[in-house]
Amino acid sequence: MNLRxxxxxxxxxxxxxxxxxDYNHVGFAVEAVRLALADAGLRREDLDGLLLNPGLxxxxxxxxxxxxxxxxxxxxxxxxSVMNAGGASAAAMIxxxxxxxxxxxxxxxxxxxxxxxxxxxxxxxxxxxxxxSAGAYGFARGLDAxxxxxxxxALYALVAQRHMHLYGTTNDHLGxxxxxxxxxxxxxxxxxxxxxxxTIEDYRRSRWVVEPFHLFDCCLVSNGGxxxxxxxxxxxRDLKKPPVYIRGMGQGHPGGDxxxxxxxxxxxxxxxxxxMAGIALSDIDVVELYDCYTFTVLVCLEDYGFCKKGEGGPFxxxxxxxxxxxxxxxxxxxxxxxxxxxxxxxxxxxxxxxRGDGGARQVPGAGVAxxxxxxxxxxxxxxxxxxxxx
Amino acid sequence: xAEYGKPVPAITPEMRPFFAAAKRHQLVVQRxxxxxxxxxxxxxxxxxxxxxxxxWVAVSGTGEIFSxxxxxxxxxxxxxxxxxxxxxxxxxxxGAKMTSSLVGVxxxxxxxxxxxxxxxxxxxxxxxxxxxxxx
Numbered sequence: 001m002n003l004r005x006x007x008x009x010x011x012x013x014x015x016x017x018x019x020x021x022d023y024n025h026v027g028f029a030v031e032a033v034r035l036a037l038a039d040a041g042l043r044r045e046d047l048d049g050l051l052l053n054p055g056l057x058x059x060x061x062x063x064x065x066x067x068x069x070x071x072x073x074x075x076x077x078x079x080x081s082v083m084n085a086g087g088a089s090a091a092a093m094i095x096x097x098x099x100x101x102x103x104x105x106x107x108x109x110x111x112x113x114x115x116x117x118x119x120x121x122x123x124x125x126x127x128x129x130x131x132x133s134a135g136a137y138g139f140a141r142g143l144d145a146x147x148x149x150x151x152x153x154a155l156y157a158l159v160a161q162r163h164m165h166l167y168g169t170t171n172d173h174l175g176x177x178x179x180x181x182x183x184x185x186x187x188x189x190x191x192x193x194x195x196x197x198x199t200i201e202d203y204r205r206s207r208w209v210v211e212p213f214h215l216f217d218c219c220l221v222s223n224g225g226x227x228x229x230x231x232x233x234x235x236x237r238d239l240k241k242p243p244v245y246i247r248g249m250g251q252g253h254p255g256g257d258x259x260x261x262x263x264x265x266x267x268x269x270x271x272x273x274x275x276m277a278g279i280a281l282s283d284i285d286v287v288e289l290y291d292c293y294t295f296t297v298l299v300c301l302e303d304y305g306f307c308k309k310g311e312g313g314p315f316x317x318x319x320x321x322x323x324x325x326x327x328x329x330x331x332x333x334x335x336x337x338x339x340x341x342x343x344x345x346x347x348x349x350x351x352x353x354x355r356g357d358g359g360a361r362q363v364p365g366a367g368v369a370x371x372x373x374x375x376x377x378x379x380x381x382x383x384x385x386x387x388x389x390x
Numbered sequence: 391x392a393e394y395g396k397p398v399p400a401i402t403p404e405m406r407p408f409f410a411a412a413k414r415h416q417l418v419v420q421r422x423x424x425x426x427x428x429x430x431x432x433x434x435x436x437x438x439x440x441x442x443x444x445x446w447v448a449v450s451g452t453g454e455i456f457s458x459x460x461x462x463x464x465x466x467x468x469x470x471x472x473x474x475x476x477x478x479x480x481x482x483x484x485g486a487k488m489t490s491s492l493v494g495v496x497x498x499x500x501x502x503x504x505x506x507x508x509x510x511x512x513x514x515x516x517x518x519x520x521x522x523x524x525x
Contacts, residue, residue, distance in 0.1 A: 142405075143431065145397040146519055147491050149477040150465035157459035158479050165457070165502040208474065211460035211497075257487070259457055259479065 004276050005390035007098040008236035008243035011040025011229030012351045017339035018192040018222050021120045025057035026071050028225030029114035033072065036110065036227040041240030044072065047229075049079035049106040051097055053089035053342065055115020068112065078106040086375020087290050088251065088265075089113070090343025091382035095249040097230040107231060113344040114225035152292075153218055155377045157210040159258050160295040164212060166262070166310065169298070171212060173313030175203035177294040178216040178336060180322035185333025187323065187361035192220055193337040217294045219335035226344035228351065233390060244354045247368075248277025248385035258378035264296070265381025266303035266372060277385035281305055285366045286353045287327060288346035290374040291334040300372055301329070328363045343373035347384070354388045394513050396468030401516065404432040407446040412518040415510040417451045419486045420444045430486040451508035452525055453482040460497045476500055480522055491521045 013035030015028050023031060029052065037044060050072075052058075052065040065080045079100050083093040090113060097109035144150070163169050182198040185191035198216065206215040236243035250272025252265030274280065281304065289300045298312035306327065307315035321329035332338045332349035339345060350369035352358050358366075367389065373382040401409045408431075411418040419430040424441025428449065435442045458478040464470045476497040480488045492500055493509060505525035512518045 142399045142402070144489050145466070146399045146513075147477050147489055147521075148396070148461055148466070148469045148472070148475055149459075149489055150461075150463075153463075154459050154461060154477060158457040161459060162457040162502060208460070208462040210462065211474070259487075 001102070002276060003098060003102050003246075003249070004278065005233055005245040005247050005387070006102045007230055008233045008245045009094070009228045009351055009386070010231050010236040010239045010241065010243060011036040011038075011042060012348055013037070013039055013225075013227040014190060014348055015225040017190060017224040017341070018220070019118055020223050021118075023116065023225075025055060025114050025116045026068060028116055028223065029068050029112045029227070030072050030225075032114060032225030032227035033110045033112055036229050039241060040229045042108065042229060044074065046108050047074060047110050048077055049097060049100060049109030050074060050077055051079070051081055051083050051093045051109060051111045053083050053093050053111075053113045053344070055113060055117070055342065057114075057116045079109060085251075085253070085373075085380045085382065087292060087342050088253070088373035088375040088380035088382040090347050091249070091371055091373040091384045092251055094228065094230055094246065094347065094384060095251065095382065098246050098249060101230060101232055107235070109230045110227055111230060112225065112227040113341050115341070116223040117221055118223045152377070153210045153213060156293050156295060157213050159262060159377065160212050160293070162259055163262050163295070163299070163310075167313065169313040171204070171214070172200065173317055174212070174217050174294040174298065175200050175214075176316045176319070177297050177321065178203050180316070180319065180325070181291065181330050181334045182337045183322050184331050184361055185337035187359070188332045188338055189359070191333040191338035192222070193333060213293065213295075216336070219292045219340045220337070222340040224339060224341060226341040226348055228344075228347060242355055242388065244351050245387045245390050246384065247387045247390070248273035248275070248279065249383065250276070251382045253380045255379050262299065263309070264299055264303045264374050264378045266300050266383065269372075269381045269383040270304055273383040273385050277387070279368060279385060283368050284370045285328075286331055286350065286363050286369045287329045288350045288369060288371045289330060289334075290343055290346055290372050291330055291336050292374070294336065296374055296378070297329065297334075299378065300374065304370070304372075323361065331358065331361050331363060343382070346371045346373070350384075350386045354386055397466060398513055398517050399519075404434070408432065409517060411446070411448070412510060412520055413516070415518065416448055417508045417520050418446045418448050419482070419484070421447045428482070428484040428486040430488055449482055449484045449486075453480045453506055455479070455492070455500060455502050455504040455506060456481040456487060457502055458492070458500050478522065480506055488520070493521050493523050495524060
């Protein structure tokens with residue numbers, strides 16, 4: 001059964017993002033669904049499916065979707081589950097929803113991500129006490145901690161360093177990605193860096209976090225929620241907003257040791273998604289890649305075939321992924337400069353572009369969008385091909 | 391022994407042979423009895439052949455720098471005086487990879503491919519940490 005364009009994204013809900021403290025992680029999720037339902041012109045009673053990708057604030061979240069369902073007062077769901085494939089979860093979650101709808105399991109699924117790792121600025125007393133939010137992602141285990149290796153930044157840095165060694169990739173190559181995405185964010189009122197320009201000099205001067213990563217190589221930590229409503233394409237056509245068709249979907253999880261291959265799972269995920277969608281790389285108008293780091297953008301451009309393996313650095317150096325360039329990438333500013341809602345950030349920007357709602361950052365004639373998710377240390381991957389027409 | 395201010399790894403049951411050997415200043419890793427693959431850290435079964443049978447074997451203690459990073463952020467007060475400091479990934483001659491530190495080399499003098507050999511740092515009466523030095 002080919003699922004091409006049988007389902008569509010009918011609603012999009014983005015809460016306030018970044019250093020906002022209106023809700024905890026559950027509240028942000030409910031607010032995102034409320035906004036997505038309103039966007040679609042649907043009521044809460046129309047939902048019969050709920051999928052949750054829990055951010056870190058949810059803890060183990062073994063029963064997170066149940067917790068969210070209770071918080072929302074939803075009754076009689078026919079699908080309710082937590083999805084977690086790291087940063088690949090969002091596109092995988094939407095794939096799961098689309099499959100369930102196409103199989104007749106349910107009709108209307110809310111796919112939700114939320115997280116609230118940031119705490120309000122510490123008071124003087126709390127600062128004395130060592131309060132505040134620093135180290136939200138500073139976890140480590142056993143031997144890694146003994147050697148002083150903490151957090152995900154350090155693990156990606158090892159992979160990036162090897163890429164630099166083997167292929168001659170430079171910090172200025174990574175900086176070109178950071179600057180391009182900042183330029184997009186400067187055009188996006190919802191971005192945390194909407195009115196803060198950045199030059200390559202600013203990038204070079206930004207402090208090191210873990211070499212080879214500067215601060216501006218790393219995604220933002222954000223509070224917020226993001227939801228989409230997935231339903232049958234036929235039904236979506238009768239709703240408030242133009243449908244964003246789910247033309248193709250695929251996953252590719254290489255697991256293993258990313259340092260050996262310096263590759264993501266994009267090759268496998270892309271093959272599945274592009275075959276279903278019936279498209280080639282040249283049909284893509286906008287590219288929304290999972291950007292936990294500048295480096296993952298570079299690797300994914302290689303793995304999707306926009307350039308050869310190892311040539312990502314020179315490929316991005318000429319500004320072709322920036323506004324006005326020939327290959328618009330992460331057109332909302334991405335997770336580096338807009339907001340970090342794991343894989344939902346690229347999903348939301350694709351929906352905005354395909355609806356033509358991008359305002360100052362709208363890519364003219366955006367008809368087909370490539371969306372990726374990437375998790376673990378390049379160990380999980382998901383691809384969506386979204387389109388404005390079936 | 392002087393006060394040691396950094397995180398001391400817990401000696402978990404599955405890693406006990408590793409720490410026991412380190413205390414004797416010997417480096418051991420697991421070798422799968424099914425397919426002979428060397429692996430580190432300890433795992434219950436082999437990801438290559440799924441065999442549950444493994445033995446801890448002494449390895450050469452030599453290898454090369456596979457990759458490295460330079461930590462600039464203080465995540466633990468024990469490292470505050472050392473930033474920026476490097477963390478290395480060492481690929482042992484036998485194939486297994488280990489996270490470690492490279493002693494006697496400034497972070498920016500580290501190169502991928504550098505040959506290294508194991509050295510030992512006694513942290514506490516119970517725990518000795520294998521580190522590496524240029525070979």
